[in-house]
Amino acid sequence: MSIITIIGSGLMGSAMSVPAGDNGHEVRLVGTPLDREIIRSLREKGQHPTLPCALPGNIKPFQFEDVRMALTGADLIICGVSSFGVDWFTEAALPLLPGNVPVLNVTKGLLGYPDGRLETFPHFFASRRPDISFAAIGGPCTSYELGDRRQTLVCYCSDNLATARYARDLLKTPYYHIVPTTDVIGVEVSVALKNAFAMGVSLAIGMSERENEKQNSVPQQKNSLISGAHDGKLHYNPQAALFAQSCIEMRRLVRLLGGNGDLAGGIPGAGDLYVTIFGGRTRRLGTLLGKGLPYSEVKALLANVTLEAVSVITRVAEALRIRAGRQEVNLQKFPLLLHLDALLNQEAPLALDWENFGESGMPEDVCK
Amino acid sequence: MSIITIIGSGLMGSAMSVPAGDNGHEVRLVGTPLDREIIRSLREKGQHPTLPCALPGNIKPFQFEDVRMALTGADLIICGVSSFGVDWFTEAALPLLPGNVPVLNVTKGLLGYPDGRLETFPHFFASRRPDISFAAIGGPCTSYELGDRRQTLVCYCSDNLATARYARDLLKTPYYHIVPTTDVIGVEVSVALKNAFAMGVSLAIGMSERENEKQNSVPQQKNSLISGAHDGKLHYNPQAALFAQSCIEMRRLVRLLGGNGDLAGGIPGAGDLYVTIFGGRTRRLGTLLGKGLPYSEVKALLANVTLEAVSVITRVAEALRIRAGRQEVNLQKFPLLLHLDALLNQEAPLALDWENFGESGMPEDVCK
Numbered sequence: 001m002s003i004i005t006i007i008g009s010g011l012m013g014s015a016m017s018v019p020a021g022d023n024g025h026e027v028r029l030v031g032t033p034l035d036r037e038i039i040r041s042l043r044e045k046g047q048h049p050t051l052p053c054a055l056p057g058n059i060k061p062f063q064f065e066d067v068r069m070a071l072t073g074a075d076l077i078i079c080g081v082s083s084f085g086v087d088w089f090t091e092a093a094l095p096l097l098p099g100n101v102p103v104l105n106v107t108k109g110l111l112g113y114p115d116g117r118l119e120t121f122p123h124f125f126a127s128r129r130p131d132i133s134f135a136a137i138g139g140p141c142t143s144y145e146l147g148d149r150r151q152t153l154v155c156y157c158s159d160n161l162a163t164a165r166y167a168r169d170l171l172k173t174p175y176y177h178i179v180p181t182t183d184v185i186g187v188e189v190s191v192a193l194k195n196a197f198a199m200g201v202s203l204a205i206g207m208s209e210r211e212n213e214k215q216n217s218v219p220q221q222k223n224s225l226i227s228g229a230h231d232g233k234l235h236y237n238p239q240a241a242l243f244a245q246s247c248i249e250m251r252r253l254v255r256l257l258g259g260n261g262d263l264a265g266g267i268p269g270a271g272d273l274y275v276t277i278f279g280g281r282t283r284r285l286g287t288l289l290g291k292g293l294p295y296s297e298v299k300a301l302l303a304n305v306t307l308e309a310v311s312v313i314t315r316v317a318e319a320l321r322i323r324a325g326r327q328e329v330n331l332q333k334f335p336l337l338l339h340l341d342a343l344l345n346q347e348a349p350l351a352l353d354w355e356n357f358g359e360s361g362m363p364e365d366v367c368k
Numbered sequence: 369m370s371i372i373t374i375i376g377s378g379l380m381g382s383a384m385s386v387p388a389g390d391n392g393h394e395v396r397l398v399g400t401p402l403d404r405e406i407i408r409s410l411r412e413k414g415q416h417p418t419l420p421c422a423l424p425g426n427i428k429p430f431q432f433e434d435v436r437m438a439l440t441g442a443d444l445i446i447c448g449v450s451s452f453g454v455d456w457f458t459e460a461a462l463p464l465l466p467g468n469v470p471v472l473n474v475t476k477g478l479l480g481y482p483d484g485r486l487e488t489f490p491h492f493f494a495s496r497r498p499d500i501s502f503a504a505i506g507g508p509c510t511s512y513e514l515g516d517r518r519q520t521l522v523c524y525c526s527d528n529l530a531t532a533r534y535a536r537d538l539l540k541t542p543y544y545h546i547v548p549t550t551d552v553i554g555v556e557v558s559v560a561l562k563n564a565f566a567m568g569v570s571l572a573i574g575m576s577e578r579e580n581e582k583q584n585s586v587p588q589q590k591n592s593l594i595s596g597a598h599d600g601k602l603h604y605n606p607q608a609a610l611f612a613q614s615c616i617e618m619r620r621l622v623r624l625l626g627g628n629g630d631l632a633g634g635i636p637g638a639g640d641l642y643v644t645i646f647g648g649r650t651r652r653l654g655t656l657l658g659k660g661l662p663y664s665e666v667k668a669l670l671a672n673v674t675l676e677a678v679s680v681i682t683r684v685a686e687a688l689r690i691r692a693g694r695q696e697v698n699l700q701k702f703p704l705l706l707h708l709d710a711l712l713n714q715e716a717p718l719a720l721d722w723e724n725f726g727e728s729g730m731p732e733d734v735c736k
Contacts, residue, residue, distance in 0.1 A: 139609075139612075140604070140605055140608030140609060140611075140612065141605055142604065142605060145603050145604065145605040145606075146605065148603075150603045150605045150606055151572070151575075151603075151605065151606040151609060151720070151722055152605040152606070152609060153605075153608075153609035153612065153613070153722065153725055153726055155726070155728070155729075177609075177722045177723060177725065177726065179726035179727065179728055180728065181728035181729050181730055182728075182730055183728065183729040183730060186729045187729075204519070207519075234646075235513055235516075235518045235519075236508070236510065236513065236642070236643045236646045236647070237508055237509055237510060237513040237514065237518045237519065237520040237521075237643060238513075238518055238519040238520070239642065239643070240508030240521075240639045240640065240642040240643035241507075241508060241519060241520060241521035241545075241635070241639060243508075243638060243639055243642045244507075244508065244521065244634050244635040244637075244638055244639025244642075245521070247633050247634055247638045247639075248633075248634050248635075251630065251633060251634075259729075260729040260730075261630070261633075262619065262629070262633070262727065262729045263727075263729040264633060265615050265616075265619060265629075265630070265632060265633020265634070265637070265638060266612050266615055266616050266619075266633070266726075266727055266729065267609075267612040267616075267726055267727070269612075269633070270611060270612055270615045270633060270638045271608045271609060271611055271612025271615075272608065274604070274607065274608040274611045274612075274642075275604045275605060275607070275608035278602075278604045279604070352519070354519055354521065354545045355545060357521055357545060358521055358523070358545065358547035358634075358635055359547065359630065359631075359634055359635070360523070360547055360548065360549035360550075360551065361523075361549050361551040361554045361555075361627075361628040361630045361631040361634065362549055362550055362551060362628075
């Protein structure tokens with residue numbers, strides 16, 4: 001039995017306590033200052049207010065003022081904050097972490113710099129705490145379903161393969177499967193972009209819905225035996241085209257930043273994109289934009305929703321433009337991502353550049 | 369204006385008449401001997417009995433006995449039969465084709481040989497008619513939606529890039545987008561396997577449904593604003609894991625056969641897999657197997673359904689075993705495909721090898 005300390009008790013941080021607890025570890029779940037009510041609910045009722053699953057019995061909830069106690073003797077620390085909590089984590093939590101304990105990061109996103117550099121969170125954290133070995137999780141894993149112990153497959157990436165394996169050995173269960181890898185760029189760039197491109201694919205859902213509203217009568221195909229099957233309401237050719245284009249642009253960005261493009265067409269890329277499309281928030285953003293609403297209206301409709309897609313699209317598009325100014329990248333290779341940016345940041349009308357989507361797979365296309 | 373002759377008036381062959389007709393070409397749609405009623409309906413009522421879209425006016429339907437007339441003066445010939453019609457096409461139609469007219473093939477599948485060789489249809493046709501230049505279509509394109517002129521993105525592949533471009537120039541429209549490529553293996557192996565792996569991903573749908581039936585009460589998430597969004601009924605972590613594993617094994621097979629693996633994570637691979645999962649027949653097969661029914665029962669339930677997935681899984685698994693016997697391939701790199709084969713051909717109980725799914729993206733993993 002080991003001690004695993006999770007900092008951040010939102011959905012994903014808390015869901016990580018399920019495999020950790022099921023493996024018999026002592027799990028110390030530490031709330032951020034925004035998580036006070038969650039920790040109180042866990043202490044008083046043994047229930048998480050938003051994660052509906054049955055949590056293992058061996059979870060000890062801590063308010064953040066007790067974080068030092070929660071860190072004492074920890075064998076693994078999990079950073080469980082969302083990308084909007086990274087600044088807080090960096091200032092308030094990172095300096096407190098013991099130097100000899102590996103950190104596993106669930107946060108998804110990329111940091112942008114004025115020179116067009118994009119940095120993953122594990123690399124950023126390591127630059128602040130070079131005495132700690134960092135790993136990060138990427139792959140299709142909704143917190144609800146991990147909490148419900150559904151079959152789940154993810155990558156743990158780290159510059160130090162031993163760290164990824166160490167975390168894997170502590171957390172793998174018969175329902176939570178983990179592939180360790182050193183391809184930090186391949187994993188982290190793919191999972192950051194999956195939010196961006198889940199919005200992209202969802203544009204086609206909104207386009208279908210608008211079309212259906214215009215037509216009023218939609219031919220219904222009989223598929224009632226199969227839940228979620230093609231019902232004639234949504235159009236899958238355009239969705240699938242945008243899905244493919246998303247994978248292509250993820251792969252291009254991974255390669256541009258020095259990773260192995262394969263993972264963009266695997267667990268953290270295509271796989272995580274798939275689950276994110278069916279996940280809710282980002283789908284809703286893309287669907288509303290796909291119906292033709294300008295982002296200013298969409299933003300008002302989604303006032304209470306945290307939109308990681310918006311920040312990653314904005315940051316990556318900005319980095320690409322800076323690099324294009326130095327002739328390091330051909331912007332025509334990212335027509336979907338740049339249009340997503342235009343929709344969000346220039347109130348551009350929806351106009352997908354279908355003519356320039358796709359790739360030939362031939363050498364001249366791959367190298368560019 | 370050119371003359372485009374389509375042989376095979378089933379769903380996909382007929383749907384190809386839509387972009388062809390919209391471009392102002394003379395379209396000659398020739399039925400196979402199984403298509404007599406379709407051609408009769410088109411002649412008498414101007415309606416296709418199973419494809420519900422509005423067909424362009426410039427389509428001339430031909431029964432097969434008039435095929436020579438339909439071929440006279442053709443600028444492009446489209447082979448529009450399904451993989452179950454390939455033997456017929458090879459015997460009855462291929463010998464009649466003029467030598468100087470390119471042929472574009474919509475058929476998806478692979479041929480297997482006793483030495484473990486797998487052959488694409490354009491390569492097989494070219495071996496029979498070396499005087500003809502063949503191209504083939506691969507990508508996410510359901511016939512219904514192409515017929516409805518939904519935005520669609522596909523690859524046209526050919527050993528001769530000029531042939532792919534020639535067909536593209538004749539058929540591209542503002543809704544039908546075509547990327548020419550010489551990566552015939554990358555396109556054709558991916559699109560053949562998409563049927564196999566759509567069954568694979570659908571296993572998770574059946575697993576969800578069985579689970580839900582056991583539990584009776586399913587927590588419902590409120591997403592009613594978004595059609596098709598996560599409703600708590602289906603579990604997307606396992607679906608997405610199988611989706612990623614499918615892309616990984618497609619890429620491995622493409623590389624094994626000498627193609628560029630990128631396309632397995634692009635239009636003909638991930639993209640076509642996405643649309644096929646939502647398409648109907650193959651989803652139903654996988655869902656029923658995922659619910660735990662043995663294939664003998666599933667086969668009885670699906671008596672009237674054409675299952676390309678079954679033949680491609682059987683052929684590819686057989687080829688892999690033959691090659692593994694010669695130490696040319698490591699069967700452990702295809703755990704999903706081989707389990708699909710075991711489900712179908714050995715009545716094996718459902719037991720997914722989650723532990724061996726995934727890839728690290730690291731060099732030793734990529735090369736194997």
